[in-house]
Amino acid sequence: MKTILFTLFVAIFSAFVVADDASAFNGVRTARNYKDIKNHNPINVLKYSADPGVMVYDGRVYVYATNDGIGENIGNNPRDNDYSHINTINVMSSSDMVNWVDHGTIPAAGNSGAAKWAGNSWAPCAAHKKINGKEKFFLYFANSGNGIGVLTSDSPTGPFVDPIGGPLVSRSTLNCNSIVWLFDPAVMVDDDGTGYLYFGGGVPENAKSNPKTVRAVKLGNDMISLAGTPQTIDAPWVFEDSGINKAGNTYFYSYCTNWDNGPYGNAKIAYMTSSSPLGPFQYQGTVLNNPGDFFGTVGNNHHTIINFKNKWYIFYHAEWLNKQVFGSQKGFRTSHVDELPFSNGKFGNAKGSLTGVSQLENVDAFKTYYASMMAWEGGVSINGLGHTTVTYNKGDWTGVSNVDFGNGAYGIKVSAASRNGAVIKIAAGSETGNALGYINIPATGGTNSFKTVTASLSKITGVKNIFFIASGDVVLDTWQFTDENGSGSTEPINDEPVNNDPVVEEPVQVDTVDEGWYFIKNPSTGKYLTASGNSVPFNVIISTGYQEDNQKWKVTNAGNGYITLTSGLGDYMLDVANGSANNDANIQVYSAYGGDAQQFKLVEYGSGEFAIVTKSSNDGKAVDIANNGYTDGTNVLQWTNSGKSNQIWVFEKIGGGSNNGGNNEAAKCWSEPLGYPCCSECGYSYYSDSDGEWGVENDDWCGLLPSCF
Ligand SMILES: *[C@@H]1O[C@H](CO)[C@@H](O)[C@H](O)[C@H]1NC(C)=O
Ligand SMILES: CC(=O)N[C@H]1CO[C@H](CO)[C@@H](O)[C@@H]1O
Secondary structure (H helix, E strand, C coil): CHHHHHHHHHHHHHHHHHHHHHHCCCCCCCCCCCCCCCCCCCCCCCCCEEEEEEEEECCEEEEEEEECCCCCCCCCCCCCCCCCCCCEEEEEEECCCCCEEEEEEEECECCCCCECCCCCCEEEEEEEEEECCEEEEEEEEECCCECEEEEEECCCCCCCECCCCCCCECCCCCCCCCCCCECCCEEEECCCCCEEEEEECCCCCCCCCCCCCEEEEEECCCCCCECCCCEEECCCCEEEEEEEEEECCEEEEEEEECCCCCCCCCCCEEEEEECCCCCCCEEEEEEECCHHHHHCCCCCCCEEEEEECCEEEEEEEECHHHHHHHCCCCCCCEEEEEECCEECCEECCCCCCCCCCCCCCCEECCCCEECCEECEEECCEEECCCCCEEEECCCCEEEEEEEECCCCEEEEEEEEECCCCEEEEEEECCCCCCEEEEEEECCCCCCCCCEEEEEEEEEECCEEEEEEEECCCEEEEEEEEECCCCCCCCCCCCCCCCCCCCCCCCCEECCCCCCEEEEEEECCCCEEEEEECCCCCEEEEEECCCCCHHHEEEEEEEECCEEEEEECCCCEEEEEHHHCCCCCCEEEEEECCCCHHHCEEEEECCCCCEEEEEHHHCCCEEEEEHHHCCCCCCEEEEEECCCCHHHCEEEEECCCCCCCCCCHHHHCCCCCCCCCCCECCCCCCCCCCCCCCCCCCCHHHHHHCCECC
16 A cells, blocks of 8 residues: 555656646747758758858868858848858858758957958858878858958867968969959869869959959968969859869869850859869859749859768758748848769759758767757757857757667756756657657756756657757757666767867956057947937947047046946047936937946956946946847947847957957958949949949849948
């Protein structure tokens, strides 16, 4: 009798626990899924990642892409992407072509990037090569249409540094001064270890059929110098987007055709072959139509072809996701991959699809994986670079394709961190599928305090798509299913180099600040805190840097960790309107008196990046760019301090360093000496040629013009 009672008690107790974990999901709505579970494209829907440059290394495919999303900062109704502010590169990798690890975003150009001389980091490509017995990684990028830079690292996911401190290819490079767009690099390391770089684009007046604006050049043994004069590739009807491959002894140069109604179609990917990496190349045919033909989203076309595990693939981008999210094309692209037919030494035509490619191998449930490996996702965000973690808020989820449970899993082990605790539901089939079990994550002491948490599950068998859904705020680092004995594989995570510990930035109060004059920049938009208007109170907005007095701010310590910020306009200070403690209170510039409304504290989020919290809100609110805007003139106000990118500022000392802010590089009209105009309104006017057709159907091209300051 006693035993029976005890058993009954245990049964009720465990049922109660499960019911409790399940009830954590009452009223929790899962974040929207943009990528149906039957689809594998786009490869990542967390980030707008354009111009995929792809490298195969050690059994994995690494994709480097132009960060079209500028973090999560594009908001709900952004204006069209003008590309002028993009200075970071997204990186992700996969060993099965369906589950992709989001490795984060590489700070490539600009004040916070590796290459401070460059304003932009567009259209990257990457290569690896053993130098002095050590594997080195090389990431080439375009500084808008103005030159090619190179970054290096000991790991495919960085951190990257700029080894030469300037462009590898510029208009002063031999045979490059007449290239219209000095951009879009492609790189190859040949079987003998020699590197080759391909780049260029654009269509000079009256040269539609033979623009002669693309080049091929041999690289030095160090991969960061040129070993020869760039050779012209006479690619018919070329526009942009070089690619290079080798199969057997044949070199395949591929590119995007122009919009001038040539015989090979508008903005399609075409290719040529040669028996030499430097040509001459002979035209062969097209391999991929414009994304408009597959997704109804006409736009520019950019590709990389790879051979991986004995199959040919073509990566490209499209605005399909952008259209789903915003209803119309605004120039935000995501990367896709489909198979590319190849037979008898010739490429066939690939078809762009949402279905994408098939998974090359199952995921072994008993190995340890990063939570940042996913095939589908909703709402989550990624922390760190290389070894990344995933932040889930209530209802956010990730899904992993084809997890093989072998003889059966009975439990799961995760490394997780949470400030207040949360429950993670494991579901099969979809983010709203049947629960296989729950993991109750306790409060671990903060979002940076990772603890191993285990949970038992009822036996899981077979091969399943597995989903992790959060009931509240939690950060996941790794997961591993366990067998009947509570064990899993002891193999290291994935096959890739783990190069740093998981870090979620926690705010640090800064007590003393170097007094003096600064430009104050929001790194994710590249815009500066600016006093506007003609009279007191001046309103405060964000604007492109132009280094005038209304963008200068003098930091003075005011005691107790507070500072004041005097405007370069005179005896005026940054001020919270009416000393309000409320969200939405305007930030302005008012006659200086140094009272509570004019005192601020700096809270550091990562090195050199600060939230400016207001004393009038008792340090609870921060100087905030309204609605995550990024256009010139967007208002600045006070909002709850969240550490999000629209509340982060860097202080650029005036006269104290090599870079005083302002986008010096971009300010140079790269039209000179070619005679193309600047955008008259920073990305909103079009260049059109004598026929008036160039750029008319797609205002993306406007972003290819320099902004005017
Ligand atoms: C669990 O342990 C038992 C006893 O050592 C062993 O026979 C069995 O194979 C183990 N199960 C797994 C899945 O390794
Ligand atoms: C609500 C309120 O008191 N608003 C006032 C804040 O201060 C400005 C002048 O700085 C007044 O014009 C507003 O009426």
